[in-house]
Amino acid sequence: MPFALTGLVLGAIWGGLTAYRRKGKLVDILQYAAGFGILFALIGLTLSVTIFRIAS
Numbered sequence: 001m002p003f004a005l006t007g008l009v010l011g012a013i014w015g016g017l018t019a020y021r022r023k024g025k026l027v028d029i030l031q032y033a034a035g036f037g038i039l040f041a042l043i044g045l046t047l048s049v050t051i052f053r054i055a056s
Helices: 002-021 026-055
Strands: none
Touching: 002 026
């Protein structure tokens, strides 16, 4: 689970910064942050499940 939470936070930060650099409005920044956060959380969750399956 720590990979999913880390992915969520890092993805949200990265998405927000990406939209900010592209001169997006507040709603654009929030949408990018949410989208990247969800994507990175799913990647982190998949990574966590894979690691725990291999370890057990």
